[in-house]
Amino acid sequence: MADLLSTLLSRRDWLLADGATGTNLFNMGLEAGEAPELWNEAHPERISALYLGAIEAGSDIFLTNSFGGNAARLKLHGAQDRARELNRMAAEIGREAADKAGRPVVVAGSVGPTGEIMEPMGALTKASAVEMFHEQAEGLKEGGADVLWVETISAAEEFKAAAEAFALADMPWCGTMSFDTAGRTMMGLTAAELVKLIMKLPNPPVAFGANCGVGASDLIRTTLAFSAAGPERPLIAKGNAGIPKYVDGHIHYDGTPALMAEYALLARSAGATIIGGCCGTMPEHLRAMREALETREPGPRPALEEVVEALGGFSSASDGSGEDAPQRRARTGRRRR
Secondary structure (H helix, E strand, C coil), X not given: CCCHHHHHHHHCCCEEXXXXXXXXXXXXXXXXXXXXXXXXXXXXXXXXXXHHHHHHCCCCEEECCCCCCCHXXXXXXXXXXXXXXXXXXXXXXXXXXXXXXXXXXXXXXXXXXXXXXECCCCCECHHHHHHHHHHHHHHHHHHCCCEEEEEEECCHHHHHHHHHHHHHCCCCEEEEECCXXXXXXXXXXXXXXXXXXXXXXXXXXXXXXXXXXXXHHHHHHHHHHHHXXXXXXXXXXXXXXXXXXXXXXXXXXXXXXXXXXXXXXXXXXXXXXXXXECCCCCHHHHHHHHHHHHHCCCCCCCCHHHHHHXXXXXXXXXXXXXXXXXXXXXXXXXXXC
């Protein structure tokens, strides 16, 4: 039997994913340095509200509150022995919310990076990484997740370890990397190199792409690079809602709902099938994105100049492949629409 995500992808030209987890939880009272995953037990009603916010805004997919739910990250909070349990809770709350939606909504089990550097540059072994990701995967599976979703990865070896772990859990999965260093991941991968990596995996994802990064413009440029490489799998675009700024003691993202609506349309025209937001993306952004995708026709593949005109300039002159890109503003001078 096909998984729910694959079924929806076979029926729809696009799917709307969710927005930010951290930004929304900070607005609910999460303190800096606090583990969001512990809220699955301490404040399940707030986690349910997080999920419902995305569902009610029109999301077809939402990610669970389990991004930092691996043993390495939880060890910082003395909760490394509770990884499987906390992931199960995250998915259970999500399963309940999705089942009440009145329409098919995919519960995607979020799996973030371990926070450690893998061998040979660091001390984390492949076996340890696979074990941690597998533990998370089993907890999310037990809680009722439809699909696993590894995100914000920068290293090829960590991405491959997650893929291996998800095969052990016998679960479909999606994967995104963060291209936040002059068009490359922190560990130096380009979009084209991720496509090559995907094509060689024995357990390839249902869909793949990019999340987070710098801003909406950069995310579209990365999506265009994916599309140009000719992948055979659906592409994911989950960009931040603008550029982060420190305002009155808080991080604020300057992307308006109108800007994110334009971003969603450009992401679709650039080749993305699953379109959502990352940091700073709130339900009001998602509603604008959904309306735009439903009411406006897709356009041709956008030129880089069109991306700049609609969303503002790029944070770097290159997408990582060596090709220059137009620059029309400093990062702090974004044009709003």
